[in-house]
Amino acid sequence: SSKKTDNFLKIKHKMGSGNNDGSSPPNKKLRSDSECAKMYDGPEFELKCINTIRALSADQPSAAKSGHPGAPMGCAPMAHLLWSEVMNYSPSNPDWINRDRFVLSNGHACALLYSMLHLSGYNLSIADLKNFRQLGSKTPGHPENFVTDGIEVSTGPLGQGISNGIGMAIAERHFATTFNTEEHKIFDHFTYVICGDGCLQEGVSSEASSLAGHLGLGKVIVLYDDNLITIDGPTDLSFTEDVAKRYESYGWHVQTVGDVESGIKNLRAAVEAAKAVTDRPSMIKIRTTIGYGSKNEGSSATHGAPLKSDDLATTKKNYGLDSDSSFQVDEDVREAYVTNTKNLEVKQQQWETLYAKYKQSNPDKATELERRFNRELPVDIMETLPVFEFGKSSPAATRKASEACLNSVAPLMNELMGGSADLTPSNLTSLKCSGDFQKDTPGGRYIRFGVREHGMAAICNGLFAYGGMRPFCATFLNFAGYAMGSIRISALSKFGVIYIMTHDSIGLGEDGPTHQPVEMIESLRAMPNINVFRPADANEMNAAYQLALEKHQTPSVICCSRGVVEALKHST
Helix, strand or coil, X not given: CHHHHHHHHCCCCCCCCCCCCCCCXXXXXXXXXXXXXXXXXXXXXXHHHHHHHHHHHHHHHHHHCCCCCHHHHHHHHHHHHHHHHHCCCCCCCCCCCCCCEEEECCHHHHHHHHHHHHHCCCCCCHHHHHCCCCCCCCCCCCCCCCCCCCCCCCCCCCCHHHHHHHHHHHHHHHHHHHXXXXXXXXXXXXXXXXXXXXXXXXXXXHHHHHHHHHHCCCCEEEEEEECCEECCEEHHHCCCCCHHHHHXXXXXXXXXXXXXXXXXXXXXXXXXXXXXXXXXXXXXXXXXXXXXXXXXXXXXXXXXXXXXXXXXXXXXXXXCCCCCCCCCCCHHHHHHXXXXXXXXXXXXXXXXXXXXXXXXXXXXXXXXXXXXXXXXXXCCHHHHCCCCCCCCCCCEEHHHHHHHHHHHHCCCCCCEEEEECCCHHHHCCCCCCCCECECCECCCCEEEXXXXXXXXXXXXXXXXXXXXXXXXXXXXXXXXXXHHHHHHHHHHHCCCCXXXXXXXXXXXXXXXXXXXXXXXXXXXXXXXXXXXXXXXXXXXXXXXXXXXXXXXXXXXXXXXXXXXXXXXXXXX
């Protein structure tokens, strides 16, 4: 990391220690240009890069007259460190399979992500930044994976992104286990997540984070933007728990950085320490100031509204930038990022050379890998699906037919990976061809999600976003309601997750109305870009699986009965 830092800054430097205990917020008085330069313990050019990101991220909401400048201004030091020193990525090949994944879980801070994509050389121009939040633009009001190169997942509903990142970490570990060789480590990267207080208040993140700790996912690193502010006001109105202790109880490696405004040395060290812990996921709790440098810094006023023009001008002046310029990126800042990107493209080409050698030594594995990342189904896979003859096959519950279909294709579709929310014996989703994915058995394809329906679906979105995976997950149809937020993201993101929902009946007997999915089918069918199948017998289940597997840009919900149903005479 130190070598990379020197390359980016073109100078060597020594940084002071700074407060690292997180015990109190940073000084929130407005700093003048000279005061900023004086108090920053690090190279002036490093601060200039960070302030350029802050101003660029504040300019976008101002141009749109709508948006969220506060979080990007506070998180700019994190973003600068990640994109200039830590992460490996390739703007010329955004889908490079060994890139570090980055997820902005607090998606309202997307101006920050767009700034970084622009500076790093992705297909995002200043004109695109000026078109922020406009209809049809490449810079929508929350990140959308199908609109903008470099966006891994669609975030905005809080808590989804961190959960997606955990799915990506599962995928990386599984791929590294099943495809890497002693000579060729073609999967070897991290997943980085920036999240905020809101993400950690949402239950979905708790579900996913708990599972991540159980699985010991050491390749996911979460940078928690601890800015003490929610929309309603200070976090102490509703959120006073010790987040660090909560995550330690999940089994995470947790560090605290008390200040990134007076320097990023401590953050740099924390990231390096997190990377060194390979048996636990990592969280770095980072104290920031929302809207840093503005008149209303440290208050909810900077969260969801552009800075007023006079405040924006004064803030830029305090940053040492031209108060009259908008979307200012000085040539030295641009050149530093261009140079960094060129170095990263060399790394990507070195990986391509490694992969060519891997392909020569492991042609079957390489062929399988390319098929999977191209979203191609195995040849004649549909021929393996069972066919039932009327009058000869015994009547059965359609969940039994689903079990037969799932296990007929799973041996040939190694990308089929998933599990159940602690209902495997009822959902009948166990994979007979594979064991469990656990901390000590990462080559397994069956995930024991536990009673975590929402987290389960969000993790499956992350698995699909990673590439080369076709995730499935299961619960009772009525409990699709618990997972609905993530199912909606599947549909919006064009992620072909397969949802197997059993016990599709209002006649569930002793279970009573709490388990009867009276309205659930209508709720799902009202959603755009989702296929809801309700097979009436085994042959219709065969057809449902065929369509679900073929439609990789559309999630499918396969609804299955618990009770026995008779075969239909003319079904195919």
